[in-house]
Amino acid sequence: MQKPSILVARAVFPEVLDKLAQHFTVESNTEDRDWAGDELVQRLKDKAGALTTGGQRIDAPLLAACPQLRIVANMAVGYNNFDLDAMTAAGVQGTNTPDVLTETTADFGFALLMATARRITESEHFLRAGLWTQWRYDMFAGAEVHGSRLGIIGMGRIGQGIARRGAHGFGMEVVYHNRSRLAPQLEVECKARYVTKEELLRTADHVVLVLPYTAESHHTIGAPELALMKPTATLINIARGGIVDDTALALALRERRIAAAGLDVFEGEPQVHPGLLELPNVVLTPHIASATVGTRLAMAHLAADNLIAFFDGCGPLTPVNRPRSE
Numbered sequence: 001m002q003k004p005s006i007l008v009a010r011a012v013f014p015e016v017l018d019k020l021a022q023h024f025t026v027e028s029n030t031e032d033r034d035w036a037g038d039e040l041v042q043r044l045k046d047k048a049g050a051l052t053t054g055g056q057r058i059d060a061p062l063l064a065a066c067p068q069l070r071i072v073a074n075m076a077v078g079y080n081n082f083d084l085d086a087m088t089a090a091g092v093q094g095t096n097t098p099d100v101l102t103e104t105t106a107d108f109g110f111a112l113l114m115a116t117a118r119r120i121t122e123s124e125h126f127l128r129a130g131l132w133t134q135w136r137y138d139m140f141a142g143a144e145v146h147g148s149r150l151g152i153i154g155m156g157r158i159g160q161g162i163a164r165r166g167a168h169g170f171g172m173e174v175v176y177h178n179r180s181r182l183a184p185q186l187e188v189e190c191k192a193r194y195v196t197k198e199e200l201l202r203t204a205d206h207v208v209l210v211l212p213y214t215a216e217s218h219h220t221i222g223a224p225e226l227a228l229m230k231p232t233a234t235l236i237n238i239a240r241g242g243i244v245d246d247t248a249l250a251l252a253l254r255e256r257r258i259a260a261a262g263l264d265v266f267e268g269e270p271q272v273h274p275g276l277l278e279l280p281n282v283v284l285t286p287h288i289a290s291a292t293v294g295t296r297l298a299m300a301h302l303a304a305d306n307l308i309a310f311f312d313g314c315g316p317l318t319p320v321n322r323p324r325s326e
């Protein structure tokens with residue numbers, strides 16, 4: 001029997017490519033270039049499946065040009081690069097990589113919170129610039145983390161992981177806001193109290209964003225929300241660019257209307273708002289929250305296993321839609 005053809009849109013671990021090659025005819029992106037628009041369509045139009053990394057937009061025009069496509073396996077938990085309605089209507093299965101990255105991403109959320117509150121990158125730049133001789137008693141005095149109030153917006157698996165770290169590890173008082181309240185047992189485990197978004201923004205010392213990007217969550221944090229926050233507060237975004245209005249944030253940081261921000265995701269990434277780049281009170285990382293070797297490997301295997309299970313007729317392992325024709 002002929003193997004189905006698949007496209008692996010970005011470079012991936014060789015052992016995962018080897019596994020895929022046992023089941024599929026694989027076209028892989030050995031040069032690891034960012035195949036934009038037309039090039040992606042050209043390469044995908046004769047393929048039955050694809051492994052994507054979240055940076056490739058799968059939308060109605062692409063689907064119309066790729067009639068043989070049956071499944072796109074995202075190597076990411078977020079899948080806002082999918083036009084899910086268009087995929088479902090076209091009978092194309094989408095999958096993501098939940099669970100395998102939860103704890104690693106929660107670790108990173110906490111690391112970014114610590115780095116931001118304690119001004120770690122700013123102070124490192126100072127040291128590297130040979131300025132340490134200018135010591136002052138209040139040099140790089142940051143915000144307290146232990147015992148402070150942690151506000152989490154988006155209380156899915158990763159949000160809960162951050163809550164546990166804050167409550168159990170750092171004695172923080174955890175408040176959260178989410179579309180729906182957690183089950184009482186989970187609230188107890190996370191030591192987290194449900195509050196309105198407004199109360200969270202007004203009272204939290206550290207606000208961490210961990211919600212999915214949708215039309216509804218676009219600019220969850222904009223100028224009005226920033227205006228509610230304490231002038232001493234930090235804002236951490238490990239969710240998606242577009243959840244924060246980066247222009248409004250750059251202005252609020254410049255005017256010290258909030259103290260600092262830690263950002264792993266950006267509107268229009270890999271471009272970063274120039275107003276953010278020039279500020280000292282923001283820690284910037286290039287979308288690496290799930291980037292440990294073990295977790296990236298687990299994500300790649302899960303994406304590959306979704307493709308294998310789907311074409312074996314077992315059904316995808318971690319589907320994000322139910323296409324009519326499946």
Ligand code: GLV
Nearest residue numbers: 075076077078290
């Ligand atoms: C990363 O941002 C992911 O969605 O896995």
